Amino acid sequence: MRLKPTYSSREVAAATGLTARQLQIWDAGGLMRAAFPAHPTLAGGYTERRYTPTEVLELLVLADLRRRGLSVHQLQQVVQALAARFAVSLFEATGGGRKVQL
Numbered sequence: 728m729r730l731k732p733t734y735s736s737r738e739v740a741a742a743t744g745l746t747a748r749q750l751q752i753w754d755a756g757g758l759m760r761a762a763f764p765a766h767p768t769l770a771g772g773y774t775e776r777r778y779t780p781t782e783v784l785e786l787l788v789l790a791d792l793r794r795r796g797l798s799v800h801q802l803q804q805v806v807q808a809l810a811a812r813f814a815v816s817l818f819e820a821t822g823g824g825r826k827v828q829l
Contacts, residue, residue, distance in 0.1 A: 733763060733777035742783060743790040750776070750786075758803050759786055785817045 740747050753759045754776060761776035768774060778786070789802050797805075809820050 730780045733779060734783055736761075736776050736778075739778050739783055739786060743786050744794075745786065745790050753789075753799070756799070756803075758799065758806065759789060781816075781818045784821070788817060788821050 736747050736750050754761055762779045763777035765773045765776045806817055809815050
């Protein structure tokens with residue numbers, strides 16, 4: 728399978744089982760910000776957020792943890808602890824795209 732450089736919110740929602748609204752809330756709250764955030768257009772609308780393949784993998788992990796009962800606050804704590812205590816991203820902590828057992 729060939730990876731795309733970026734994925735739309737709709738593609739990410741379909742792949743992760745998250746809703747577009749959850750992605751928007753997680754982006755606004757800082758849990759998982761899109762590499763390319765939405766921004767206003769000259770026509771008065773907004774562009775769609777775009778996510779990198781690494782961000783899609785991280786969102787798959789976060790979505791799985793959420794389905795297993797972790798709260799959004801707990802997810803934020805996991806991401807923050809990985810960065811602050813271990814200096815790694817969620818992607819790195821989960822094997823960098825290799826098979827992971829949670």
